Amino acid sequence: MLQATLNGDSVTGVAGWTDPEEPVLASATALAAELADPIRLTALQLLAAEGPHTMSRLVAALEVSAPRLGNHLARLRAAGLVEVEHAGRHAIYRIARPGLADVLAALSRYAGDALPTARPGREVTADDIAHTCYDHAAGRLGVALLGHLVERGALTAPDGRDEELALGPDPAALAALGIDPAALDTGRRKPATACLDRIHRLPHLGGALGARVLDRLVEQGLLAREEGTRVLVVTAAGRRDLPRMVPTFSV
Amino acid sequence: MLQATLNGDSVTGVAGWTDPEEPVLASATALAAELADPIRLTALQLLAAEGPHTMSRLVAALEVSAPRLGNHLARLRAAGLVEVEHAGRHAIYRIARPGLADVLAALSRYAGDALPTARPGREVTADDIAHTCYDHAAGRLGVALLGHLVERGALTAPDGRDEELALGPDPAALAALGIDPAALDTGRRKPATACLDRIHRLPHLGGALGARVLDRLVEQGLLAREEGTRVLVVTAAGRRDLPRMVPTFSV
DNA sequence: GTCACCCTTCACGAGATCGTGAAGGGTGAC
DNA sequence: GTCACCCTTCACGATCTCGTGAAGGGTGAC
Numbered sequence A, B: 001m002l003q004a005t006l007n008g009d010s011v012t013g014v015a016g017w018t019d020p021e022e023p024v025l026a027s028a029t030a031l032a033a034e035l036a037d038p039i040r041l042t043a044l045q046l047l048a049a050e051g052p053h054t055m056s057r058l059v060a061a062l063e064v065s066a067p068r069l070g071n072h073l074a075r076l077r078a079a080g081l082v083e084v085e086h087a088g089r090h091a092i093y094r095i096a097r098p099g100l101a102d103v104l105a106a107l108s109r110y111a112g113d114a115l116p117t118a119r120p121g122r123e124v125t126a127d128d129i130a131h132t133c134y135d136h137a138a139g140r141l142g143v144a145l146l147g148h149l150v151e152r153g154a155l156t157a158p159d160g161r162d163e164e165l166a167l168g169p170d171p172a173a174l175a176a177l178g179i180d181p182a183a184l185d186t187g188r189r190k191p192a193t194a195c196l197d198r199i200h201r202l203p204h205l206g207g208a209l210g211a212r213v214l215d216r217l218v219e220q221g222l223l224a225r226e227e228g229t230r231v232l233v234v235t236a237a238g239r240r241d242l243p244r245m246v247p248t249f250s251v
Numbered sequence C: 001g002t003c004a005c006c007c008t009t010c011a012c013g014a015g016a017t018c019g020t021g022a023a024g025g026g027t028g029a030c
Numbered sequence D: 001g002t003c004a005c006c007c008t009t010c011a012c013g014a015t016c017t018c019g020t021g022a023a024g025g026g027t028g029a030c
Helices: A023-035 A038-050 A055-062 A067-078 A100-113 A137-150 A172-176 A207-221 A236-245 B022-034 B039-048 B056-063 B065-077 B100-113 B139-151 B172-176 B207-219 B237-244
Strands: A005-007 A009-012 A082-087 A090-095 A131-133 A136-138 A193-194 A205-207 A223-225 A232-234 B003-006 B009-012 B084-088 B090-095 B131-132 B136-138 B193-196 B203-206 B223-225 B232-234
Touching: A023 A038, A023 B009, A023 B022, A023 B039, A023 B100, A038 A055, A038 A090, A038 A100, A038 A193, A038 A205, A038 B022, A038 B193, A055 A067, A055 A090, A067 A082, A067 B039, A067 B223, A100 B022, A131 A137, A136 A137, A136 A205, A137 A172, A137 A205, A137 A232, A193 A207, A205 A207, A207 A223, A207 A236, A232 A236, B022 B065, B022 B100, B039 B056, B039 B065, B039 B100, B039 B139, B039 B232, B056 B065, B056 B090, B065 B084, B065 B193, B136 B139, B136 B203, B139 B203, B139 B232, B172 B193, B193 B207, B207 B223, B232 B237
Parallel strands: none
Antiparallel strands: A005 A009, A082 A090, A131 A136, A193 A205, A223 A232, B003 B009, B084 B090, B131 B136, B193 B203, B223 B232
């Protein structure tokens, strides 16, 4: 029988701290093991940020063979991280539990912060800070923007269950950007979506709302589109005002 | 050359989503791989919650052989997750970057929530909800209590850099519990420490402050110590008032 | 019915990971 | 100096993981 001490109390017959049978520990290491593969992690990040995907859409996005992805998805299903719904001959995968988005976000944030800043060929570029993704802003700015709007209650956080983001209880943060969500002309587009940032591996704001926000920032002279590229240049005014408007964004 | 599309923009010659060379992706999967082992994860959780430990203290706590732990710590050092400081013949390990605590907390929270609730021999017990750890409260209540005090700005979050927790800018949440931190008689004890909860794998409040809080809750009739065991019984009054006092705590 | 297509599973070989046991370096006590 | 002690490293065998290729089941188009 084991004998150990825990903060002065003796705990007899209790399994050790590292007993792989400990339920929370086993569950945590199993989860970490699922995240420790580029394909599985990217698939989960895509599903968590952008909502359900069919198998074939994932195959195209990840550029891997179907059996290879299928094996990984089978693992993720067995681990209870994703769920499948079959529609005809298509298989629609989605995140099983919304809470996973928090884990993925924490992981990506740490991974981004922990990067040795000036790697060969990987120094911080203007592109890294802000660039367009279709017609909305991506990069550090796009990620910070979505985080800001979610934190202020203007939008609900992406949790991978749905394709679109719902408006939150308090539109003040959107109003502060000069946007009235009720007056948004969405056309046939989804009003607000999350879109996985390719560099930072965190969701940024897309959809009609994302496009409108970018237009406003350009109108206000805070950002400038660079002709022929996808780079968004932060103007002098933007360098002054953006960190005030979006507190988690710097430079 | 690769050809892919990203939200309508064609991106030519860009490495795929799952390219293991992508810096943030590589960093994230490497981190997850380090967390995917019971010994490494527990060591990191201990260091993040309770601050620096010597190698021998970790060996005793984890109940593993020295070479086995040494191999794991060498990995963690190579991955940049922990740092060593040599003091005489002792090696003092600590978390390298405070942000890791957030990742570990997110992982443990998801792992705890994702548990199939009624496992054989692992149903939710009174012990699970609240029990003593030395002279302070652990279990779900102890964890929620520390989280609440940190969120309200009464304490700083444990980040593994220090052995004790500093007081935060706003003591109101402590005052609401009937405690004046300035009047705390610490004796030779540390005023406030974090202590890793064995079941939930999240830090709870220890030290003189933790003991004082538990005393107050018992005085107020919200908790009752069970004679001869470490169980803390939530009284009828506690069931009514505790969720109001500590919003993240239920039942 | 026939076919193309989407998805899943299986088995095998290459590769990586992990724990043990043994050995070695450096420190402090005596 | 001698010794006990703390920590680290190394090498090897057992074990697990992963990707490929092939095969098979089910669906919808024609």
